[in-house]
Every structure is written in structure tokens, then in C-alpha cells.
Amino acid sequence: MRATLSRLTESPTVKHLIPICIGKTARSLLRLAHRGSALPGLIVERIDAALLPDILGSLPRGVVVVAGTNGKTTTTRLVVEVLRAHHIRVFSNPSGSNYSRGILSSLLGQISFSGRLDADIAVLELDEGHAGAFVEVVPPRHSLILNVMRDQMDRYGEIDHTTNLLHQVAVATTDDVVVNDLDPRLHSGRFLRDVDATVSSFSASSELRTLFPGDDELLDADPPAPTAISDQTTLERIDPSPLVSFDGASHPLTLSFGGTFNTLNAVAALAICRAVLRGEFDPGHAFQALANTTPAFGRGELIAVNGQTIHLVLVKNPGAFRAALESYSGDGAQTMIALNDHDADGKDVSWIWDVDFTALRSDPVRVVTGTRAADLELRLHYDDITAEIREPNIGGALELFIETPSPTVKRIYCTYTAMLAIRRTLRPGILGEAA
Template identity: 40%
Template structure:
């Protein structure tokens, strides 16, 4: 009876929120109402699932990796509940439940796969102990909110301590692979990682501190052999069950339990290939002997980007790709994955494998003969973005010097334009208004018949998607 009343109250709150918002939105408010009026609803609902709850957290890659885990498990025959919009606070999970439960509060699912913000993961595990948890990485992000990076790691550790069966960690992240994080966990541990040839491509936050010492090379690269694995022989971190060992174009060589497999990925971005390794490790641990590895690898090859995370939208017959950027590491990987950077890199070599020197040329090669993308950078500083934009000065933008940036927009447009000037990147137009900035980009793309790419912070991405939704077909995602 309690759950029935909570569902009715939540749905009423959602209806009122949508009426007030003109028919859209309504995610946070009903979840907040449910959280305040019935704190036990979350646990009562999720604790009934036969395969429990799987938690995904970390600084970068949560939304895309969660989507991967969900698709992998569904293709293995499980019914999966998830907070698919990426609303990763507890109230977002509650609001997502509201759309899936029946009037009595019953959820027809085998397992829940939930993306959770680092701080809200701690709140969540006080109510629901996850069966499995995936900890992707710890990077500088929203330090005005979290304070400093070791505190972020401590939040993830609290979630790991509450996990019952298995915690999967990034073997190459020094804040996740050591005794300080893994010591005292009740669950077993598993790991994913990269091979030696790719260690200078996928850098930890500590590695990024020495990045500026490299005067040449592709954006974000370190000198050859400058980066070693941080998990030594005496580390409590197990050897990676899944390792990314080579990249060539859109194909990757992935080692699973000691055996190499070739996978051709549809999803853009070299960072997403590592996210795929993380997702695969988690799913193998959750499924155990029931895992169908060939089918899992086939599923990985077909996965498309989550909204705003490499998502490609067609506008006036031309592609516009949205790349979410929110910290130095994420912006660096997005720049490395763009054709403008790859075209320069592939003039040196097109393949990175276990026998070659480390290089950021691991990114898929840009198509020959295609017109260069027009680039727009949209920077906001709302609460969800992080108020402190000083992290932009830790990003190397020199890979944009040849192509330039057509439009800089958003609340912090002039700050971004100044940052680009210091790296001698040409800027066409500075327009703080997001809609006007998109219109300027659209007009130039039409005049020059060129594709578009937008690097955007979170709230700017939501605003731009809303604008694009009025201009062309865009997948509707309730936020």
C-alpha cells in the first residue's frame, strides 16, 4: 500500500511539473517528492530484483559506459532497468523508476544498471547495497563542488565498501588501483586497463601534470616511455581481465582473459573504446559462466553514442557532432578523437599496437578528401558544469590551429576565446548567446557545405539540443 501511494504521488508531481514546464521536463521534481515522502521506496523496489543493482560511477564516461552495460546485458537476455537519461542523482533514479513501475510499485526487471554521480553514489548505497560496481576513473572535475581530487576518490571508495559481490576498477588509475582504495573491501575486485603501447594515450590525472613537458607530438601526448603502469607487482589490484592493447582506425584489439579479439567499433572516440573495455569487464563479472563472449563483442561493435556524447545529429543535410567536455582529461580525449587532430597524426603512422612506440595516433584516421569540420566551442558555467572554468587553461588546444574555431559561444565565450588566443588558434566569431552562436555556425556550414562539430559543456549541450530539436529530428530525452 505504501508503494502504491508513493507512485500515485510521484506521478501527480510529474504531471504538475510538466504542466508548469509547458509539457516537457519533470524529471527532478517528482523524484525529489518521492525521496522526501517515502525514503524506503528505492530499497523496497530495487532489493526485489533477482540480479540486484549494478552501479557505474567515476569522473568521465559514466553515461556512455552505462548505456553499453545495459545493451550488453539486454542482448544476453536480461530485462534491465536503468536511468537512461543520465540523471545521475538519487532523485533521477527515483523519477526513472516512476516511468517503469506499475501502480503497485512493482518493477518488471532482472537487474538495475544505474549511473550515479560520485557524491550521490554515497547517498544511494546507504539505502541500497549494489551487487556490483564499476569505478571508471578519478579526474579533476567540478573542484568547486568536490574540493579536491582525493576527496572524489574517497567518495567512490565509500560506494565500493558497500558493494556486495564485485568492484571493477581502472587498473591504470593511481587513485583506484592501490591499497588506499582497495584495502578492506568486502567484495572481490576485478580490473580493466590498457596495454603498454597505449599508456601514453590514456593518461591518469597525475600523468596529465607532466603533459606540458612534451613540446611536440599530437595533442595530449607524452614523450615515448614517459608513462608506466601505476599498478606495481605488490599492488592489490588484480591484472586486468580486459585490456585494450591496440587501435587501428575504427578497429581495436582487445585482450579478454589472455586471448586477443579484433572489434570494429561504430561509436566514435578513442575514449569510448576504453569505456567499452570497462563495460565488458563488468558484464563478464556479473554474468559469470553464462556470458556469451562472441555475442558480447558483437554487441559492443554496434553500440552508438549516448545523447550529447559524440551524438551525431543531421542539420540541413549535414552532420553536427556534439562532444561533451567538462574537464581537462575529457576535452583532451575529444580533441584527440576529432578528424582535425587525426589528419595531422596519421601523417606519421596509422596504427598503434603492442610493438610500436606509444603515440596518440591511435585515433581512427580522418577520411581523406572530406571537407574539414567547422568547429564551435560552447562553454557555460552553471552549477551542473562547475563554476570554476580555470581548468580550460590545462587543455592543449594547439591541434585546432590549422582548422581554427568558427564560433565560440556560451556564458564564458570570451574566456574561451582568450584561452584559444594563447594557443594561437584562429577564432571566427565570439557570440555568448547559444542560439545565435548555433545559427552562425549553421549559416557558415550551409555556405561552405561543411560538417560541424561542437565541443560543449553540459548545460550548453542541453540548450543546444533543445534548439536543434526545433530545427531537425533529435532523439527526445527527458531531463
């Protein structure tokens, strides 16, 4: 009898039952209150640290990790859709909550009370600062390292520290690591040292490389020496239409949302899916899935409001802002910029002085807002750009921005917490991150 009881309590079905019930109850209560939160995941993490590795470790195709400074949420979404187009059941953290507790919160919405997850593979976006701790307990089978840029320096410090955090992910990966060939820090001998997995890369043709500068190029510094990687998925051209090559063949690429940086994210998604699927990879399924994928939460999302189209563009560091300005500026869009300095944004906003805003001279900057609106207004002044209105309160700024008719799209460049506030106002009742 004692032996039977011991076997039962050690089985996944029984030993995680109480934590799962508690977590599911907390998640349901928050959803009834129309609040998205990682709190249920935090609760379960505290009382049952083994739940996450036990469930993810049981998946037949293992775990795919997507990490890097910019583009994680969009690229994760693209990877998920390509894999699903190959009839693979995928679990992911689609809201972009990329800590272990956020992943657990997403997991609680999909597992049964017995702890069963109806999935073949997990595709997970990971925050750089928490990725190392995650891969220690859940070693990924495949990882995609997108880029490394200066971002939230009050959290991550200098770029070499961020590179080391991403290096931990690569070292922990068992089967395949895909790195950005345009970022010398990610395919240097130092970064690839101790990496036992097969290494491949995504890239862009020599004619396009200037569109995707690395952090060192933004600061006119000399990057580390690169290491040659043979297997590559390459963006050959963007105009008149994107073209991607791999395995000696070229393929047209269509996306339902814009941005040159999103085109490169799609190439990255193709590269990791090729590694995951190997001989199962079907270009026809893959490119059709990419064409059908809609923008991720708040990242290039289009929201209809009072007969107008509001375009939300998340910008959280110099590289992301520069890429967004190059992709969208010049189309005459009426512009609002929202800059916050909350914990999730990074307290240090001095990075705005590394952004070249001159591209906005051709687009009317209607409003600047956020907790650091005054800093933003001053920064624009030094690039000879005058904002019509400075309104620190985001709700008030949004009202002013929307009330003025415009024949073109209205674009809002916003930092993370500003994006959440704007989206809650424009789409009330829609759960946000970590839903």
C-alpha cells in the same frame, strides 16, 4: 481485522501506492509540457524514502553501479545493451540523471502502481557527490569505477576527496568491483583497503597507455603506487581496428561511434559484464551488442540539421577535453566551442588552462560561445588559435554556426548545460535529461 490491515499497509503493494501515484502524475504533467525533470523523483524521495531501496532491493540480480569522473553515461548505455543481449531485463537511468531523484524519476516511468518493476537487474550511473549516500541505502552487488579526474572543483574539491567518495562505493559493493588499471589511484592499496568484493580491472596495452593519461600524468605529478590485479580485460590495440583480450583470447571490437576514450569505455563495459554474468557471458552476444549501440544522449551524438551533420561532444574537465581533441581533431571539421559556468557545469572554469588546444590549429574554430566565451577566446589565443566569432548567446551562436556551409562534419565541443541548450534547439520536442 487490525492485524490484517497492518499486514496490508506494510506490504510493498500498498505502502508505496500514494507516493507512486503522486510521482507518476507529476511525471506525466511534465512530459505533456515537453519538459524533462527530476522533480517527480524529488517529490517521491521527500515523502517516501523507502521506495527506492525497497524496489531495487527486490531485483533478483541486484544493482550495478557505474561511477567515476568521465564516461559514466556512455559506459552505462553499453553495459545495459550487453546485458540485454544476454536476455536479461535491465532497468537503468538512461538520460544520465545520476542523483537518487533522477533515478527515481526514471523508475516512476517503469514501475506499476503496485510498485512492481519488470527487471532482473538495475544498471545505474551515479554522480560521485551523491554515490556515497545512495550505496548506504542500496548496496550495489557490482560496481564499475571508471576514473578519477579533477572536475567541478567548486563541488568536489581536490582529487583525493573525489577518490574517497568513489572508495565508499567500492567498500559498499558486495560481489564485484571493477577498477581502471590505468588509473593508479583506483588500484592502490589505499583505495582497495576494506573492499571485500572480488576485484578485477580493465586496462590497455603498454603501447596505448599514453592515450589515456591519469590526472597526475596531466599535471606531471607522481601517481600512487599501484596494486597488481590478476583478472583483466585489456584493450590490446586500436589501429587498424580495436582488439580486446580476456581469458587468454583476443576479440575484434566494433563501435558505431568514434573516440579512443569510447573504445576504452567499451572495454570497461565488457569487464563489468564479465563479472556480472560469469559463466553466462557470451562474447558473441557481447561484441554484437557493442557494435549495435548508438551514442548516449549528447555524448558523441550526430544530429542532422539542414543537410548538415552536427557532432555533439561533451567536455567538462581537462581530461575529457584532452581525450576528445586527440580523438577528433585533424579531420577538418568546422568547430564551435560552448563554455558555460552554471551550477551543473561548475562555476570554476579555470580548468580550461589545463587543456592543450594546439590540436585545433588544423581545424577552423568558427564560433566560441557560452557564459564564459570571453575566457575561452583568451585561452585559445595563448595557443595561437583565433576564433572567427565570439557570440555569448548560444542560440545566436548556433544560428551563425549552422548558416555557413561546410563539406565536413560540424563539431561542437560543449559543457553540460551548453549541450542541453544546443540539443533542445537542434532537436525541439525531444525530452532531455531526467525525462
